[in-house]
Amino acid sequence: MKRGVIILLTVLLLAAFATAQDQYHLTLLAVQETDDGLVGSSADLYLELIPGNGRVFLDTFPATKVDTQFSTRFAKEIACKHFKLDCNRYDFIYTIKSDTSIIGGPSAGAAMAALTTIAVSDLDYTEEIAITGTINSGAIIGPVGGVKQKIEAAAGNNLKKVLIAKGTAKVPPKDNETEGLDLIAYGKDNLSIDVEEVLTLDEVVFQLTGEELNNKPFSLEENPQYQAIMKGLQEALCQRTGEIEADSFGVNLNNDTIKTIAKRKASMENSTSQGDYYSAASFCFANNIQLKREFYQHKQLSPEAMLNIINGLSKKVDLTEEKVRQEKIETISDLQALMVVQERLHDVRQQVKTFTEDNLTKEEQYNLLAYAEERFYSALAWMQFFNMDGARIVVDDDLLKISCQQKISEAEERYQYASLFLSQFQVGHLNDKNDEARAALNHNETALCLIIASQAKADANAILSSFGLTNETEQDLFNSKKEAAGRIIFENSQQGVFPILGYSYYQYAQALQTDELPTSLVYLEYALEMSDFSIYFPEEMTTASRIGEFILQKEIMLLLEGFALGVLITLVLVFMKKKK
Known part of the structure; x- marks a missing residue:
């Protein structure tokens, strides 16, 4: 009897502590191919939270494509990071149920991110609204195909509204048509359903819940110490431009080169006048490479002379790396300075290796030599940031190794995801960067690994975010990415963690916006990725x-x-x- 009492007490005790897990639900919209073309259909998305540590499980009926597994993890990660949700307390069980095998992963990403936010925040919400769209870095909603058919499916399921990605409401005319289709008007006039464009996850969550989770206004204030150090860096690089020009006196430059250099100088002066010293330094850096290349071409250096320069550069890198190893890494600023200096020195080493091992033309040798020299000088200039103050962090080799492994994993997932839609020719460079990061990790160069893996992840995010992008939506995407990056920089700055790399890329993206909008979007991805390193390193606790x-x-x-x-x-x- 005692044993029976114990068993009963155990069961009752467990029951007393157990909490009934709510199951959250949204309707998914999809399309399937038939003999008559695309037909819209629907499926059910469920999410259940159980105590855990952030793991993601996906169950589908019937089985779905591999891309659904990737997009599920991305959706959860982006929602948790964007809204700063405490997701490590739970494991996430997503279930997709459909009558047919129609659900592809990317188009369910926005719905998954929204449902994740609702579940973790335990928000009241309506199930009469559906969202179809991808979810991208910065919590941006991306376009998907078959939107017209999905709206029809939503109307057939008695939904009240469909949210679609910004810029997808206007369907261009087909070859045999004179006018396109306005999906907002089509939904209202033909199907009695509201259709609305959205750009961010914030808008989706507001539509579903009426809650504005990120409604606090923010205003970026530049860190005075960052400003002073970056100004010194800019002055050093731009002064070098004058020195190279003096050395190059008598070198005949063609008109295109003269115009390019003059344009960069004008951009440098404009950025300097606005206090954007990183962008100004970048314009000078580009001019330095071009002027130095023209100088070497004019001099017609012998192979022996170029080899002497390369060997001398290699020795300088050795000495600088030894000096860098002596630096104490105590703040996020120290860590990012270490990352950027090591990345530039590593780049110089790669150029040295290419110069000595590859069969290059003389023109290629001049280009490589000029780039390697200026890259090394840039590394020296960035070492000034080892003197910047900031919140103290706990950093050791084991912690950096874990951080690096996590970044590699994130970058690898995005590479695999992009590989589902693009050729190896288009995304192979992402895998190359991941391999570089792994090699750095194997050599215990953990900070170098961290920045290369972060770059690989940002590059992949830039590619994924560009799917379906049009000239009409480029500017909207830029504005949303800029706001997302700015908010992260602001929040970190408020905690005494000023992201020198993230803020630098944030400024440079704006400097490139007018003339090179696609490139500026890439730099905003870098700003997003490199503005929140504090999530990997807990602040050092006082006694x-x-x-x-x-x-x-x-x-x-x-x-x-x-x-x-x-x-x-x-x-x-x-x-x-x-x-x-």
């Missing part, structure tokens, strides 16, 4: 905070133990009373 945390943990444990004991005693008394 007082450690004591406070210990006391709080003890109080919580005592409270839970007392509650559990109270429940157990109550159950025993009830059981014994019934026995009497």
Whole structure:
């Protein structure tokens, strides 16, 4: 009997602590191919949260494409990061049920991200609205195909509204048509359903819940110390431009080269006048490479002379790397300075290797030599940031290794995802960067690994975000990415963590916006990726905070133990009373 009492008490105790898990639901919209063309259909998306550590599980009926598995993880990751949700407390069980095998992964991404946000935040929401679109970095909603058919499917399922990606409401005319189709008017006039364009996950969540989770206004304020150091870096690189020009006196430049250099100088002066010293430095850096290349071509250096320069450069890199190894990494600024300096020195080493091992033309040798020299000088200039203050962090080799491995994993997932839609020729460079990051990790160059893997992830995000992009939506995408990056920079700055790399790329993207909008979008991806490194490194705790945390943990444990004991005693008394 005692054994029976124990078993019963155990079951009852577990039942007392168990919480019924709510199941969250949204309708998914999809298309399938038939003999008559595309036909819209629907499916059900469910999400259940259980206690865990952030793992993602996907169950589908029937089985779906591999891309659904990737997009599910991306959707959860983006929602958790964008809204700063405490997702590590749960495991996420997503279930997709459909009558036919029609659901492809990317178009369900926005719905998955929205449902993740709703579930973790436990928000009230309507199930009468559907969203079809991808989810991209910066929580941007991307376009998908078959939108007209999906709207028809939504109307057939008695939904009230369909949210579609910005720029997809106007369907261009087909070859035999004179006018295109306005999907907003089509939905209202023909199907009695509202259709609305959205650009961000914030808009989707607001439509579903009426809640504005990221509605706090923010204003970026540049870190004065960053400003002073970057100004010094800009002055060093731009002064070097003058020195190279003086050395190149008498070199005949063609008209195109003269115009290009003059345009960069004008851009440099404009950026400097606005206090955008990183962009100004970048314009000078580009001019330095071009002027140095023209100088070498004019001099017609012998192979021996060029080899002497390359060997001398290699020795300088050795000495600089030894000096960098002596730097103490105590702040996020230190870490990012280490990353950017090591990345530039690594780049120089790669150029040296190419010069000595590959069979290059003389023109290619001049180009490589000029680039390698200026890249090395840039590394020296960036070392000034080792003197910048910032919030102290706990960084050691093991922590950096874990961070690097995580970044490689994130970058690898995005590469595999992009590979589902693009050829190896188009995305092979992403895999090359991942291989570089792994090689750095194997050589215990963890900070170098971290920046290369971050670049690979940002490059992949730029590619994925460009799917379906048109001239009409490019500017909207830029504005949304800019706001997302700006918000991350602001939030980190408020915590005493100024992201020098992220902010630099953020400024440079704006400097390129007018003349090179596609390139500026890539730099915004870099800004997004490199503005929030604090999530990988906990701030160094003071003794007082450690004591406070210990006391709080003890109080919580005592409270839970007392509650559990109270429940157990109550159950025993009830059981014994019934026995009497």
